[in-house]
Amino acid sequence: MKKVSDSSVIMHELVLPNDTNILGNVLGGRVMHLIDICAAMSAYKHARSPVVTASIDHLNFLSPANKGDILILKSSVNYVSSTSMEIGVKVESENTLTGNIKHTASAHLTFVALDDEGKPKKISKIEPLSDIEHARYKSAMKRVETRKKELSK
Numbered sequence: 001m002k003k004v005s006d007s008s009v010i011m012h013e014l015v016l017p018n019d020t021n022i023l024g025n026v027l028g029g030r031v032m033h034l035i036d037i038c039a040a041m042s043a044y045k046h047a048r049s050p051v052v053t054a055s056i057d058h059l060n061f062l063s064p065a066n067k068g069d070i071l072i073l074k075s076s077v078n079y080v081s082s083t084s085m086e087i088g089v090k091v092e093s094e095n096t097l098t099g100n101i102k103h104t105a106s107a108h109l110t111f112v113a114l115d116d117e118g119k120p121k122k123i124s125k126i127e128p129l130s131d132i133e134h135a136r137y138k139s140a141m142k143r144v145e146t147r148k149k150e151l152s153k
């Protein structure tokens with residue numbers, strides 16, 4: 001049994017001109033890349049073995065991050081099934097001049113841990129401790145059931 005905090009990752013990234021569209025807003029694909037990297041680090045910290053991204057749930061961009069903003073990504077394991085784990089990632093953008101922070105996007109990703117032969121491998125469960133960890137655990141458990149039903153169709 002592992003704690004949620006064992007897999008907690010906070011990542012910062014400055015939005016540079018090359019990451020933006022002609023309006024100066026960060027490209028969605030760039031945010032998706034950073035979400036995948038941040039979630040992968042949480043998965044590694046939990047599983048302590050090779051992991052792969054199995055899926056990412058739908059992704060809504062809630063407010064644009066602009067050139068010069070700091071992207072703040074926070075991730076941790078929400079729920080462990082057997083060989084797979086759901087990771088939640090929240091992305092915020094901080095205006096460097098005002099310090100104002102906006103919610104840019106949130107995502108749920110599934111990572112699968114692999115053994116030496118590249119086959120899915122069982123990993124430790126997580127023990128939610130705080131109210132928010134319990135709430136995330138319960139809602140992730142429902143999403144896992146839904147995903148498994150979709151996969152078996």
Ligand SMILES: CC(C)(COP(=O)(O)OP(=O)(O)OC[C@H]1O[C@@H](n2cnc3c(N)ncnc32)[C@H](O)[C@@H]1OP(=O)(O)O)[C@@H](O)C(=O)NCCC(=O)NCCS
Nearest residue numbers: 052053054055080081082083084085110112120147148151
């Ligand atoms: C993900 C992968 C390892 C699953 O392998 P598999 O042989 O289908 O394994 P299984 O059917 O035994 O599934 C293993 C676990 O993954 C879960 N899973 C498989 N596909 C999934 C998907 N698309 N979304 C969510 N969970 C998924 C299963 O529910 C199962 O979970 P559990 O063991 O916790 O109950 C395999 O499909 C793969 O390697 N995909 C490519 C991953 C990759 O390269 N990602 C990088 C981006 S391209």
